[in-house]
Amino acid sequence: MSSNQCINGARLWQSIMEMAKIDALPGGGCGRLTLTDGDLEARALFNRWCEDAGCTVTYDRLGNMFARREGRELDALPIAIGSHLDTQPHGGKFDGVYGVLAGLEVVRTLNDLGLETDAPIEIVNWTNEEGARFAPAMLCSGVYAGLFDLEFALSREDADGKRFGDELARIGYAGSEPCGAHRFGAFLEAHIEQGPVLERHDEVIGVVTGGQGQRWYDVTVTGRDAHSGSTPMPGRRDALVSAARMIQEVQRIALAYGPDGVGTVGALQVSPNSRNTIPGEVRFTIDFRHPDDALLSGMDNAIRRAALEEQEAWVALDMIWHNPPVKFDEVCIDAIETAAKDIGQPWRRMVSGAGHDACQLARKVPAAMVFVPCRDGLSHNEGEWAEPDHLEAGCNVLLQAALTLSKQMAPVT
Ligand code: HGY
Ligand code: MN
Ligand code: MN
Numbered sequence: 001m002s003s004n005q006c007i008n009g010a011r012l013w014q015s016i017m018e019m020a021k022i023d024a025l026p027g028g029g030c031g032r033l034t035l036t037d038g039d040l041e042a043r044a045l046f047n048r049w050c051e052d053a054g055c056t057v058t059y060d061r062l063g064n065m066f067a068r069r070e071g072r073e074l075d076a077l078p079i080a081i082g083s084h085l086d087t088q089p090h091g092g093k094f095d096g097v098y099g100v101l102a103g104l105e106v107v108r109t110l111n112d113l114g115l116e117t118d119a120p121i122e123i124v125n126w127t128n129e130e131g132a133r134f135a136p137a138m139l140c141s142g143v144y145a146g147l148f149d150l151e152f153a154l155s156r157e158d159a160d161g162k163r164f165g166d167e168l169a170r171i172g173y174a175g176s177e178p179c180g181a182h183r184f185g186a187f188l189e190a191h192i193e194q195g196p197v198l199e200r201h202d203e204v205i206g207v208v209t210g211g212q213g214q215r216w217y218d219v220t221v222t223g224r225d226a227h228s229g230s231t232p233m234p235g236r237r238d239a240l241v242s243a244a245r246m247i248q249e250v251q252r253i254a255l256a257y258g259p260d261g262v263g264t265v266g267a268l269q270v271s272p273n274s275r276n277t278i279p280g281e282v283r284f285t286i287d288f289r290h291p292d293d294a295l296l297s298g299m300d301n302a303i304r305r306a307a308l309e310e311q312e313a314w315v316a317l318d319m320i321w322h323n324p325p326v327k328f329d330e331v332c333i334d335a336i337e338t339a340a341k342d343i344g345q346p347w348r349r350m351v352s353g354a355g356h357d358a359c360q361l362a363r364k365v366p367a368a369m370v371f372v373p374c375r376d377g378l379s380h381n382e383g384e385w386a387e388p389d390h391l392e393a394g395c396n397v398l399l400q401a402a403l404t405l406s407k408q409m410a411p412v413t
Contacts, residue, residue: 005113007399009392012105016391019045019085019101020093029382030093034086034128035063035167042085043173046100046125053107055123058182062140062153063173065125066182069107071117076409077185079117079402080365081106082124083357088132092384094192094374094391100125102190102395106402119185119409121402126357127173133158135285136216136321141357143179145364147323150179180364185409186332187367188401189358190394192386196377197350204393205340205347206371210328211359212260212351213296216321217286217303219246223313225272225280236278240270242313243282249306250286253299261290261299262353286317291351293324325351326359332368332405339400340370345393354379370397 022045023038025031032038043065047057050067059065068078083099103123110117126144131137134156142148154165168174193199198206223239247265254263268284286303290296300319307315333349340347352359352369361367372394375385 005109005399005403007105007109007392007395008112009388009395011108012101012391012395013388015049015101015104016093016097019097023087025090025382027090027382028093029384030087030091031089032085032087032091033089033133034130035133035164035171037171039086040171043125046085046104049104050107050123053104053111055107058177059173059175060177060182061150061175061179062143063127063168063175064140064144064179067104067107067123069110069121071120071406073118073409076119077183078120078122079406079409080122080124080184080187081189081398081402082126082187083189083191084126084129086128086130088130088380090380090382091130092379092381094384094386095194095379096129096191098192098386098391099190102391102398105395106399109399117403117406119406121406122184124187127168128164129357134164137355138357138360140179141360144182145360146180147360147363184361184365186329186405187358187361187365188332188336188398188405189356189367189369190398191356191369191371192374192379192384193371193377194354194374194379198348198371198373199375199377201348202346203348204345204372204390205397207333207337207340207347207349208328208352208369208371209333209349210351210362211326211355212289212291212353213293213325214287214289214321214323214355215296215300215319218318218320219284219286220316220318221246221282221313222316223278223280226278228276228278231278237313238278239282239313240279242310242315243268243284245310246306246315247284249303253302254288256302257290257295257299260292261288261295263288263299289353291325323355323359326362328358328362328368329366331408332366332401335401335404336368336370336397338404339397342400343393343396370394370401
């Protein structure tokens with residue numbers, strides 16, 4: 001890497017801290033759910049920064065934002081660099097935001113250097129990556145990649161029954177460009193690892209070769225409301241007792257498929273949620289993941305068996321999403337690995353435990369990711385933290401990989 005082709009780490013850090021002020025939480029994190037006023041404010045800030053950097057900003061039918069910096073080869077497919085600006089309810093400052101603003105920093109650095117790339121560069125903000133408000137996750141990059149159809153996305157409802165399409169229109173981001181029409185030559189995403197591997201091995205760069213598979217379920221357990229005092233224990237149909245056994249089962253199955261298998265029950269609602277009424281209905285979610293799809297379906301079979309065997313209440317499992325494991329593109333991986341070697345930081349190849357927009361893009365476009373460590377591997381937590389020099393190193397890898405791939409993008413014939 002030529003020594004003068006370095007990004008401005010202080011500027012990148014400053015932008016991340018500025019973005020973190022939007023829907024900032026008392027614990028130091030961010031609660032910027034998709035399609036809320038906070039999301040709109042973040043989009044406006046991102047849009048302004050991109051226009052200040054000379055980019056043309058457009059957005060598609062699902063509000064996915066594309067900030068384009070022209071290259072020498074007007075007809076060459078752009079190199080896209082992006083991630084997401086929405087966060088978990090108790091999210092951190094870096095998850096997603098780092099990837100979007102690292103893309104902006106690449107453009108700002110190219111401007112500083114007066115460097116014209118062969119292929120255009122586009123910075124991307126994908127709508128609703130987290131899936132915290134509207135399930136499933138990576139919804140709009142999924143529509144872009146042809147994994148979900150537009151109507152499915154627009155019809156998603158949040159816990160208050162608000163419709164995705166209505167909320168998107170409410171913030172004014174229901175564009176006219178069809179989702180998926182925007183073509184890329186390659187897609188790169190920088191992200192914090194959200195796990196402990198890099199930190200545990202004192203490494204700075206993760207050359208990500210793919211993402212593990214995931215299956216999401218909505219579970220409804222149906223028993224019978226009854227009086228907590230006058231109903232004898234035998235014969236009760238306590239939905240919460242059945243749900244508790246099922247939740248233990250999720251834990252047992254994940255451990256049985258370890259060390260790679262993981263399982264989480266993240267959300268649970270009890271009805272009628274009254275201390276002196278036996279719960280007649282419980283709804284909860286299951287998030288199963290595994291790098292091996294055959295073993296992931298083994299986990300699926302095991303939880304379905306447990307549901308059938310549950311006697312006290314009726315357990316209905318609705319699998320709302322199956323995202324098989326995905327492999328990234330070797331040319332993109334090599335560009336990132338070469339850049340990691342160039343900057344002289346310790347690196348490793350690895351598979352992503354978390355899902356990312358790049359995992360969806362990879363089903364349609366050559367894609368790969370670069371990881372940097374986060375403290376204690378913690379994410380989806382207000383305490384999420386990354387070191388400025390690690391973020392800078394990851395962004396330098398992104399710059400070099402984008403320059404390499406930009407040279408390789410043949411003009412569209
Ligand atoms: O679920 C995920 O892995 C991502 O954070 N949306
Ligand atoms: Mn993310
Ligand atoms: Mn996340």
